Amino acid sequence: MNTAPEDDAKEEKRPIFKDPSFQHTIKTSSKKKTWRSLKQIIAQERSLPWPEDAVHYSSISAPPSFKPAKKYSDISGLPAKYTDPQSKLFYACADEFATVRSLPSDITAGYLTLRGANNPIG
Amino acid sequence: MEILQFKDNKTVPDVIHLYSNSIKTCSVPLVIDNGSYNCRVGWATSDSPQLSFKNVIAKPRKERGKKDGETQVGNNITNIEAVRFQLKTQFDRNVVTHYEVQEQILNYVFTHLGIDTEGSVNHPIIMTEAFLNPNYCRMLMSELLFECYGVPGVMFGVDSLLSYHKDCNKDPLRTGLVVCCGYHTTHVIPVINGRADAHHARRMDIGGSHMISYLHKLLQLKYPAHFAAITLSRAEELLHQHCNIVEDYSSELNSWSDGDFYDRNVLCIQLPYSAGSSGSLGLTPEQQRERRRELARRLTEINARKREEKLAEDEEQLNQLLAIQDLQEEGEETEFQNALKDFGLGSGDELPKIIGQIQVRIEKTRQKIVAANTTEDPMSEEPKQKIIKQFQTPKDEEDFKSWIADVRKKREELLEKRLSRRQRRQEMAKRRTPASVERMRLINQLARNEKRDDDFGMRDEDWDVYKAINKGGDSDSEGEAEKLMELEQVLRAHDPGFSANGEANSGAEEAGEAHRLHVGVERIRAPEVLFQPSLIGSHQAGLADTIDYVLKSYDADTASILASDIYLTGGTSRIPGLKERLTREITALRPFRSHLSIRLSSSPSINAWLAARDLARDSRILEQCLVTKQEYHEKGGEYIKDHSISNPYFPSPLPLSVMETMPNNSISNQEDIEIDIV
Numbered sequence: 001m002n003t004a005p006e007d008d009a010k011e012e013k014r015p016i017f018k019d020p021s022f023q024h025t026i027k028t029s030s031k032k033k034t035w036r037s038l039k040q041i042i043a044q045e046r047s048l049p050w051p052e053d054a055v056h057y058s059s060i061s062a063p064p065s066f067k068p069a070k071k072y073s074d075i076s077g078l079p080a081k082y083t084d085p086q087s088k089l090f091y092a093c094a095d096e097f098a099t100v101r102s103l104p105s106d107i108t109a110g111y112l113t114l115r116g117a118n119n120p121i122g
Numbered sequence: 123m124e125i126l127q128f129k130d131n132k133t134v135p136d137v138i139h140l141y142s143n144s145i146k147t148c149s150v151p152l153v154i155d156n157g158s159y160n161c162r163v164g165w166a167t168s169d170s171p172q173l174s175f176k177n178v179i180a181k182p183r184k185e186r187g188k189k190d191g192e193t194q195v196g197n198n199i200t201n202i203e204a205v206r207f208q209l210k211t212q213f214d215r216n217v218v219t220h221y222e223v224q225e226q227i228l229n230y231v232f233t234h235l236g237i238d239t240e241g242s243v244n245h246p247i248i249m250t251e252a253f254l255n256p257n258y259c260r261m262l263m264s265e266l267l268f269e270c271y272g273v274p275g276v277m278f279g280v281d282s283l284l285s286y287h288k289d290c291n292k293d294p295l296r297t298g299l300v301v302c303c304g305y306h307t308t309h310v311i312p313v314i315n316g317r318a319d320a321h322h323a324r325r326m327d328i329g330g331s332h333m334i335s336y337l338h339k340l341l342q343l344k345y346p347a348h349f350a351a352i353t354l355s356r357a358e359e360l361l362h363q364h365c366n367i368v369e370d371y372s373s374e375l376n377s378w379s380d381g382d383f384y385d386r387n388v389l390c391i392q393l394p395y396s397a398g399s400s401g402s403l404g405l406t407p408e409q410q411r412e413r414r415r416e417l418a419r420r421l422t423e424i425n426a427r428k429r430e431e432k433l434a435e436d437e438e439q440l441n442q443l444l445a446i447q448d449l450q451e452e453g454e455e456t457e458f459q460n461a462l463k464d465f466g467l468g469s470g471d472e473l474p475k476i477i478g479q480i481q482v483r484i485e486k487t488r489q490k491i492v493a494a495n496t497t498e499d500p501m502s503e504e505p506k507q508k509i510i511k512q513f514q515t516p517k518d519e520e521d522f523k524s525w526i527a528d529v530r531k532k533r534e535e536l537l538e539k540r541l542s543r544r545q546r547r548q549e550m551a552k553r554r555t556p557a558s559v560e561r562m563r564l565i566n567q568l569a570r571n572e573k574r575d576d577d578f579g580m581r582d583e584d585w586d587v588y589k590a591i592n593k594g595g596d597s598d599s600e601g602e603a604e605k606l607m608e609l610e611q612v613l614r615a616h617d618p619g620f621s622a623n624g625e626a627n628s629g630a631e632e633a634g635e636a637h638r639l640h641v642g643v644e645r646i647r648a649p650e651v652l653f654q655p656s657l658i659g660s661h662q663a664g665l666a667d668t669i670d671y672v673l674k675s676y677d678a679d680t681a682s683i684l685a686s687d688i689y690l691t692g693g694t695s696r697i698p699g700l701k702e703r704l705t706r707e708i709t710a711l712r713p714f715r716s717h718l719s720i721r722l723s724s725s726p727s728i729n730a731w732l733a734a735r736d737l738a739r740d741s742r743i744l745e746q747c748l749v750t751k752q753e754y755h756e757k758g759g760e761y762i763k764d765h766s767i768s769n770p771y772f773p774s775p776l777p778l779s780v781m782e783t784m785p786n787n788s789i790s791n792q793e794d795i796e797i798d799i800v
Binding site: 015020026035036038049061062072078115117 | 214252257259272310324326327343375647655671774776
């Protein structure tokens with residue numbers, strides 16, 4: 001009952017230059033199917049038996065960094081010599097340490113997440 | 123110091139262009155630079171793209187009972203922040219994966235170009251795609267273009283290669299290293315004799331979007347109070363206008379750590395604010411009292427109404443019961459019994475009792491109403507008077523001095539108490555501090571005590587133990603805060619030397635100060651992500667290292683030819699300082715005295731579109747490279763014709779339709795393996 005007028009509305013909006021019978025092949029088989037994410041697509045791509053000389057998306061990822069990551073103070077961005085053992089934040093000087101200690105836990109967690117260092121396990 | 127303001131530029135909705143007859147009849151090719159940041163579209167005959175918009179749509183969420191809102195596309199979204207959570211993009215990283223969104227975008231594009239032919243778009247399409255775009259994605263895009271829009275032919279090109287091609291037009295067999303800094307990714311693609319060498323190319327998953335979100339979050343964490351005012355669009359504006367890449371990051375940081383340098387170079391940005399809107403804090407005592415009185419009045423009104431309603435109800439019931447009593451007196455026994463049953467009463471004996479009860483209740487309610495009308499709201503004035511009495515200013519000079527000192531001391535004591543309480547609370551929150559050890563000891567003791575003869579609670583002091591073990595600590599009580607405020611008010615009025623530190627300022631100028639962002643190191647910290655992805659927790663190598671990695675994968679001769687023409691393109695390469703920084707870093711990495719030349723694209727953002735347009739004007743190239751509808755049907759959607767600016771074509775070893783039907787768990791297995799390796 002409800003679908004009929006809805007379809008009409010869609011039909012009306014449909015621009016004139018489109019093929020009215022077009023449907024994405026993915027959507028035709030079953031309604032529930034969604035678009036694959038890039039991760040799924042490249043995983044699929046990699047699983048195919050490619051010839052030797054073929055290159056595909058996942059084979060050109062940049063190499064991992066060979067240098068140790070430099071430490072920068074989380075709050076000021078300056079080079080950091082120290083790590084607060086409690087919050088695990090990096091800090092550059094004594095003044096900053098006081099600031100670090102006064103930060104509420106959500107801000108601390110925010111800084112750690114930003115740097116990708118927030119491990120939920122501990 | 124100069125104070126800047128955000129411009130918060132609004133986009134202008136696109137007009138619907140005229141679909142001229144000459145374009146219509148000659149089926150002029152249409153050039154679409156489908157970038158993950160901006161989409162640029164124009165006819166091959168024009169000088170610049172007709173349309174240029176952010177490649178996103180805003181789809182209102184479906185709500186039950188409401189009509190679906192209109193989907194907004196590109197420049198029709200005038201205020202992007204208002205629909206931030208409804209934004210959708212067809213991109214996953216730099217690859218188009220969501221083809222329904224892409225369909226909406228293309229609808230928008232063709233509609234705004236004024237195309238009105240029925241059932242098809244009768245123009246060949248030249249479109250950009252990601253470097254090494256998966257065949258699966260190209261297939262879906264071809265399907266959309268050929269089957270939905272019925273285009274006669276499609277040609278796919280890679281934006282960075284197009285751009286390079288344009289900027290060395292004189293020599294189509296040139297060798298060089300293309301570095302394309304995009305919105306989601308950065309590519310380093312060696313081009314040997316005019317052809318991209320995909321085997322040695324590398325892609326970093328860092329781009330302009332990462333810088334923007336990094337800057338956005340940094341500022342939000344620095345100014346939690348302005349969390350909502352610091353929007354992604356503003357971070358983007360900051361990145362575009364005020365950020366730069368520095369030649370030597372660590373020495374630049376050293377100069378920033380100097381206070382004078384900071385003061386000279388910090389960027390001060392005024393957030394919009396309205397002076398009077400700081401909530402109840404900004405109210406004068408007079409206004410607060412007024413508000414309280416208003417509240418009390420409303421409460422009494424509600425109470426009075428309730429009482430009257432109750433009175434009416436009771437009276438109604440009483441009348442009914444009296445009527446029943448009358449029935450009994452008149453001897454109508456059956457009707458009397460029926461009526462009793464209706465009221466849920468067992469026998470006639472209860473009737474007088476209930477009548478009595480209701481009468482008492484009515485009487486009480488009446489008395490209350492009378493009482494409420496006579497007493498004027500009793501709670502309003504009393505506490506204030508007490509305070510005024512307490513702080514009556516002594517007239518005598520000597521007395522005054524000692525009185526002021528006394529008030530000041532009281533304030534100090536309160537502050538100290540509060541401070542120590544906060545300290546204790548903080549201590550409690552952590553393990554193994556003396557405070558929390560003491561707390562555990564007390565809890566232990568309590569638990570032990572309860573088992574033996576239990577006289578706990580006999581003395582009032584016993585109960586204090588709960589205060590001691592309460593983890594939250596006693597919170598700053600409201601009464602105390604009020605007292606503190608009173609004291610400060612008195613001091614402000616009578617003591618010229620008084621200024622409460624850390625107290626909210628009242629003047630308009632100070633309110634502005636509170637709404638100001640100071641952006642210092644962040645200006646160089648955000649773009650630094652490109653060179654040190656570890657800043658945002660990525661394990662990939664930085665741009666300079668990746669370039670070096672690519673160069674080292676060649677023999678020394680080829681590497682030095684590549685290094686002598688490093689070409690920067692892509693929107694993100696417009697950040698000032700990129701070229702200088704790369705020159706410095708790569709010189710350090712290359713062999714001593716080897717030749718190095720880095721150049722920036724003549725127009726990094728739009729060059730790919732211009733190059734594609736030039737190709738589209740060349741009928742010979744079109745003939746060679748365009749995939750026609752017939753070829754699409756013969757060879758499938760993934761098919762492209764290899765040419766100098768396209769992706770290399772590797773036909774899929776299995777038909778892609780098989781991929782569709784492959785069980786999903788094989789994919790998830792793949793992902794598991796990937797996770798293990800990482």
